[in-house]
Amino acid sequence: MLRRTLDQRIAIELDLIVGLLCMADPMQLESALLNIAINARDAMPRGGALRFRCRTVLTLPPEFDVSEDGGEGFIAIAITDTGEGMPDAIRERAFEPFFTTKESGRGTGLGLSTVYGFARQSRGAVTLESAQGRGTTLTLYLPRVRANDDQARTQDAGRPSHVPSGLRVLLVEDDPEVTAVVQRFLGSLACEVVPCADGGRALHVLEQQAIDLLLTDVFLGPGVRGTELAAEARRRHPRLPVLLMSGYSGELLDSPSSWEVLRKPYTLDELERAIGRVISQAQ
Numbered sequence: 189m190l191r192r193t194l195d196q197r198i199a200i201e202l203d204l205i206v207g208l209l210c211m212a213d214p215m216q217l218e219s220a221l222l223n224i225a226i227n228a229r230d231a232m233p234r235g236g237a238l239r240f241r242c243r244t245v246l247t248l249p250p251e252f253d254v255s256e257d258g259g260e261g262f263i264a265i266a267i268t269d270t271g272e273g274m275p276d277a278i279r280e281r282a283f284e285p286f287f288t289t290k291e292s293g294r295g296t297g298l299g300l301s302t303v304y305g306f307a308r309q310s311r312g313a314v315t316l317e318s319a320q321g322r323g324t325t326l327t328l329y330l331p332r333v334r335a336n337d338d339q340a341r342t343q344d345a346g347r348p349s350h351v352p353s354g355l356r357v358l359l360v361e362d363d364p365e366v367t368a369v370v371q372r373f374l375g376s377l378a379c380e381v382v383p384c385a386d387g388g389r390a391l392h393v394l395e396q397q398a399i400d401l402l403l404t405d406v407f408l409g410p411g412v413r414g415t416e417l418a419a420e421a422r423r424r425h426p427r428l429p430v431l432l433m434s435g436y437s438g439e440l441l442d443s444p445s446s447w448e449v450l451r452k453p454y455t456l457d458e459l460e461r462a463i464g465r466v467i468s469q470a471q
Contacts, residue, residue: 189222194238197232199238212310213376215376216310217330220302221267228271231324241268242266262330262331266327266328267326269323274324282316283303300326302453303328307329350464351464354378356398359374360402361404362385367383370459374459382397385408387417388412391412403463404433427470430448433454435452
């Protein structure tokens with residue numbers, strides 16, 4: 189997946205220990221690694237190297253609460269790029285929600301704050317080392333479990349789901365990077381995903397296919413906005429569940445109280461609960 193996503197001039201290097209298990213949702217981990225890799229790609233416009241290194245450590249870095257250290261220690265997954273690096277002012281804000289150095293309309297949705305939230309939700313941590321002109325290393329620390337630990341095999345078995353299996357979701361998002369992450373989230377919830385990049389195409393799909401849920405970003409670039417798409421979709425299909433996504437503040441939305449709005453960045457659990465709410469409201 190990374191080789192299809194990254195520039196062909198970026199070499200992917202692996203330094204892994206086979207057989208390590210960590211306590212984390214696999215789809216969220218995959219999304220976090222993809223998110224980090226995309227940021228690394230943007231920092232290497234002329235190519236470079238992206239290295240994944242996996243090792244075990246006994247404790248979290250000293251800046252984190254040592255009471256969180258588990259008996260089995262942690263798996264540290266370090267992702268290092270040879271890119272432009274970050275000045276101190278940007279590095280210190282990298283995990284803030286909605287913070288981006290990209291131009292308007294790109295990279296304002298699911299960023300490194302989501303990676304941070306995933307790590308802490310998993311009872312782990314994430315660190316960032318970077319210097320301008322010297323590349324960047326992000327390290328995820330996730331609780332380690334043994335191969336014979338029953339908890340490692342059953343950690344997701346009892347996870348309650350708010351989303352019906354096979355739910356057909358029309359995903360409308362104009363940022364391909366955000367689309368890729370949200371598709372991964374929806375796939376982990378056993379949803380069938382129909383992606384669209386603009387509101388006009390989405391309305392065409394609604395007329396041609398059976399859709400169980402409309403999940404759309406509010407700001408879709410030129411053309412039909414997400415709120416307009418939602419209103420028209422509801423006019424044509426009054427019982428269609430609709431969920432909006434936005435990384436902007438509420439005052440920029442058109443009557444946001446009329447719709448369920450999921451604030452970016454969000455976790456898999458937050459998406460699952462929001463979908464459950466709009467489905468229940470539509471019944």
